[in-house]
Ligand SMILES: Nc1nc2c(c(=O)[nH]1)N[C@H]1C(S)=C(S)[C@@H](COP(=O)(O)OP(=O)(O)OC[C@H]3O[C@@H](n4cnc5c(N)ncnc54)[C@H](O)[C@@H]3O)O[C@H]1N2
C-alpha cells in the first residue's frame with residue numbers, strides 16, 4: 001500500500017467539508033433547542049424525558065452499544081462548549097483514549113490496544129464470534145471469514161464466471177464500461193495541419209502583405225500562400241499550403257500601408273526592451289499526425305471508459321466502442337416493514353436501500369435490470385431467485401437468524417454454495433456470498449443500511465469489478481486525524497472525510513445510520529482494536545468521489 005495525498009486541497013474543499021462536517025455532527029445543536037446559529041442549519045431535538053428513556057433503553061438493546069455510548073459522551077462534552085465552526089470540526093472526531101467509552105476506561109487500554117475478551121470490564125464489548133448469528137442456530141460451527149479473505153473470495157468468484165462476449169456499444173452508452181479491444185486511431189490526429197492560435201498564417205519572413213479574406217475553422221482548403229503573404233486565420237482552421245508559421249494576433253501589428261509586422265507580446269512590458277520579435281518556423285502550427293497516426297494504439301484493452309476516453313474515441317473517429325457488457329444485477333429488497341414513500345411511523349420505516357443501491361451498483365459497473373420489493377415472503381424470494389437470469393442477485397435484509405430472515409433457508413433450498421457466510425467486519429457481519437448456479441451469484445446484504453454499504457464494498461464491489469473487467473483500485477492509506485474506535489476482534493469500516501492529508505472519522509456511523517456515510521469521502525478500514533491519531537489506515541473510496 002502506498003500513501004497518497006488527498007484530492008482537493010484544503011482551500012477548494014474547505015467550505016464543502018466544513019459544511020458536511022457540521023451537518024454530520026449536530027450533537028451540540030440537538031441539545032440546545034431554539035439556539036440558531038447564523039449561516040448553518042439548526043438541528044432541533046424533539047426530545048422529551050420519555051424519549052430519552054426510550055433512547056437509553058434502545059441503546060441498551062443495541063449490539064453496538066460501545067459506539068452509542070461513545071456518542072453520548074461526545075454529546076455531553078458538546079454541551080459544555082460553545083459551538084463555533086472549529087468546534088464543530090472537533091466534534092466529528094472520535095475522541096482520544098481518555099475520553100471515549102468503556103474500552104478506554106482501563107488505563108492503557110485505548111482503542112489502539114486490542115483487548116482480550118476476558119479483560120472486558122463493562123460487558124459493552126461485542127461478544128466474540130460464537131454469538132454471531134452465523135455461528136449460532138442454523139450454523140452451529142460456522143466461522144465467519146476474515147475481511148480481506150472475504151474480498152478475495154468475491155474476486156475469485158468473479159474469475160470463476162464465463163465472461164459475456166464483448167459488444168459494440170454507442171459512445172453515449174459506453175461510459176463506465178471496459179474496453180475489450182485496443183483503441184486504435186482511425187485517423188491521424190490532427191488529421192490536417194491546423195492553426196493552434198487565432199492570428200495570421202504567414203509564409204517566409206515579414207513584413208507580410210495580408211490577404212483580404214481570412215480562413216475559418218471547418219471551411220474548404222485555403223489557397224496556397226506566396227512568400228511574404230499572410231492571411232487571417234482562426235484557431236483550428238486549416239493551414240494554407242506553403243505557410244511557414246502562425247503569428248498570434250497579440251504578436252502582430254499592421255502598419256499604415258496595411259502590412260503585418262511581428263511584434264513583441266505587450267505582456268512582456270519593459271522586459272521586452274531591446275528584444276527582437278522572432279517567428280520560428282512551424283510556430284503555432286499543429287502538424288497533421290502530431291498526436292497520433294492512423295493505426296497507432298491509443299489505449300490498451302482493459303481501460304475503463306471515462307469521459308476523457310469517450311472524448312478521445314470521438315476525436316479519433318469512433319462512433320461505437322468494443323466493450324465488455326456490464327454484469328446484469330437484480331436487487332431484491334426484503335422486509336415487510338418498508339415504505340416506499342411518505343413519512344415513516346407506526347413501526348414502518350422508509351426503504352433506504354431501494355433508492356441507494358441501484359445507482360451505487362451502477363457506479364460499481366453493474367447494469368441494474370430490476371429492483372423488486374418482496375416483503376418477508378419466503379415463496380416470493382424463492383421464485384425471484386429461481387427465475388432470475390441476472391448474473392448477480394443482490395438481496396437486502398433477511399441475512400440474520402430472525403423468524404423472517406429467509407435468505408439462508410432459500411439458499412439451502414435452491415442448493416446454493418455458500419462461498420462467504422458472515423464476515424469478521426463491523427458493521428455488516430451477517431453479509432454473505434453464494435453461488436446459485438454456474439455464472440450466477442447472490443450477494444446477501446444485511447438490512448441495516450450502513451451494514452449493507454459494508455457488504456456492498458466488501459463483497460459486491462470485488463465481484464462486480466471482476467465481472468465488469470475493471471482493474472482493482474490501487475490501495476492507499478492516509479493517516480487518521482483523530483483516534484477511531486475499532487471492534488475488539490473484527491475489522492471495522494468507518495466513514496471518513498478526507499481533509500488535507502488526513503482522514504477524519506465521522507460520527508453517526510452506527511449500522512442503522514446513513515448520516516455519516518452520506519457526508520463521507522471514503523470508508524476507513526480500521527484494524528481490530530481501532531486506530532490512533534496519525535496511524536495510517538487503508539481507505540476505500542466511494543464511487544462518487546471520482547465525480548467531485
Ligand atoms: N440475534 C441476533 N440478531 C442479529 C444479529 C446477531 O448477530 N444476532 N446481527 C445483527 C446485525 S449486526 C445485523 S446487520 C442485522 C442483519 O439483519 P438482516 O440482514 O436479517 O436484516 P433485517 O433483520 O431484515 O433488517 C435489519 C434492520 O435493517 C432494517 N432494514 C432492512 N431493510 C431495510 C431497507 N431496505 N431500508 C432501511 N432499513 C432496512 C430493518 O428494518 C431492521 O431494522 O441483524 C442483527 N440481528
Ligand code: MOO
Pocket residue numbers: 063064425426427428429430446448450451511512
Ligand atoms: O453490526 Mo450489523 O453487522 O448491524 O451491521
